Amino acid sequence: MRIGEAARVAVGALVAARLRTGLTVLGVMIGVSSVMVLIAIGDGTRREVAGRVDQLGSNLLLVVPGKLEIGMPTVSRMQLSDVEAVARVVGDPKRVAASVASGEMVQAGTAKTFTTVAGVLENNRTVLVRDIARGGYLSRTDVDSARRVAVLGATVARVLYGDADPVGRQITVAGVRFRVAGVFAPLGQSLGVDRDDEVHIPLTTAQRLFATTRVDGLAVRADDPAGMAALGDRIVAELAERHPDSAFSVVTQDQILSVLGDILDVLTGVLGATAGISLLVSGVGVANIMLVSVRERTREIGLRKAVGARPADIAAQFLAEAVLLTSVGGVLGIALGAAATVAVERLTPLPTLLTGWCIALSFGVAAAVGIIFGVLPALRAARLDPAPALRTE
Amino acid sequence: MTAAIEVRQAARTYRVGQTEVAALRGVSLTVRRGDHIAVVGPSGSGKSTLLQLLGGLDRPTAGSVVIDGHDTTTVGEAELARIRNRVVGFVFQGFHLQPRTSALDNVALPLVYRGVRRAERRRRAAELLDRVGLGARARHLPGQLSGGEQQRVAIARALVTEPAVLLADEPTGNLDSASGGHLLDLLEQLNAEHGVALAVVTHDHDVAARARRRIVMRDGRIITDTEHDITAAPTGPARA
Incomplete structure (x- = not known):
């Protein structure tokens, strides 16, 4: 048939x-x-x-404490001096971003929200490619003088001020007064996480606020994608020399993606x-x-x-x-x-x-x-x- | 006349639970081309079982049945299907027409399994319907036809493959006497004009009386197998 x-x-x-x-x-x-x-x-x-990952570019190296293994989280022993040392290895401090983060209560008038407060260097915006919607970003002077200025993520700005322009207004972060310097352009959600729920303040100010000298991690923008592995090795070697009893790891965007x-x-x-x-x-x-x-x-x-x-x-x-x-x-x-x-x-x-x-x-x-x-x-x-x-x- | 089907010491037993039931106990006969046979006997005498063996619908448990030179006890299922398709045609008491299919396509069905193309199938089926006098009703569904007409469609279907033997199990059993009489006329005409061998299982003495050769069965055995002079057979009105 x-x-x-x-x-x-x-x-x-x-x-x-x-x-x-x-x-x-x-x-x-x-x-x-x-x-x-x-x-x-x-x-x-x-x-x-x-x-x-594309948006961040493939020539980004992330430096984190500990080994790249699933297990106990490692508390960083890196400090600002290590950031400078890595900058010397890289050859350009503009390419080395650093941060220390903590969850804090942020308040403006009666409006308040619990959000991620990241202490960063003034180059964070360029290394990690962030756009500013209003006002400006942190400056070198803000970091050097540990000024109390903040750049708000779009969500934090909306929660605290609604549609009003927050630039120049006063907020408190963990009870300490800050001036709003700018607002990030929104990034939207990613994998269910609101990427606009954050506040950036100068790294130096953050260390005082959090009563610490540590730096959680570094992000390095390599100028030559081909030499990234070698650059990563040199960075790890430098950090290992400075902290003989700690381990450090470098991951690339490609590794994260994979x-x-x-x-x-x-x-x-x-x-x-x-x-x-x-x-x-x-x-x-x-x-x-x-x-x-x-x-x-x-x-x-x-x-x-x-x-x-x-x-x-x-x-x-x-x-x-x-x-x-x-x-x-x-x-x-x-x-x-x-x-x-x-x-x-x-x-x-x-x-x-x-x-x-x-x-x-x-x-x-x-x-x-x-x-x-x-x-x-x-x-x-x-x-x-x-x-x-x-x-x- | 040459042998179309050769049955040698064929027995057929069925297993019902733990017991074996013998439907046929060693039967031998030869169906020749052009034969006109009536198989009679009481219920349970093995008539229908014999007919199934003759047509390759079933195989003997002992002995052999050779259809057109093929021993049904040794060929595979697919080959047996091919033999049924080419050598024999069946007519059942219950017609067995496909209810949602036109008379024409019912008749054409056996040709599907011969790989004949659709247009050619329909052409040949129409020819057969003409021959059984239903040319005008080709597009009707079985439900729209009388019992006698349905059985004629079934006969056309059995003949569309031009078989050597037509096997009919109580073909008039579901018909009134007038329709039954017409059907027998048709079968006899096909037998006479086209040389198709007829083997009809029947309870009906009038049907049996019209056959040239009469096989009487009882308890799974052939009691008598006699040839009659057709001219001597009564041809009056079939049944009261």
């Missing part, structure tokens, strides 16, 4: 049992669309992370597999409905065999029916999944990205489900003995 013939018979049988066909198709639709939406979210997140990529791969896989379970369940539904169909049409199978259908012809007919069920469910599921993806993008903070491979995969899995779960009923039909089948009522 030709494929076209098998498909024609399958269409006829499916149309004849409309309600049952519709419900089975619905099950497949839900499975396919949930796989699609979750993969789209995974891909969207990946794109967002990659975009953030680690995050691995995490996102796992995440996308887990999400996809979870949705895959619903697709699996719909496959069981297909198998179930096909078994019912085989039982109902025992006489028809007997007759077809009597007039010369081989077991393979019967198997092909029922397999075509199962594959058709899941393919129709797959196509409709892709439409539903695309609509749901647009809804997620608009109504939630989750980023999404619909790719061709995701659509192709969803459809392919649906068709495969039809084949896998259609085989058992098809074989059962193919193995029916024609004589008793014809006697079935």
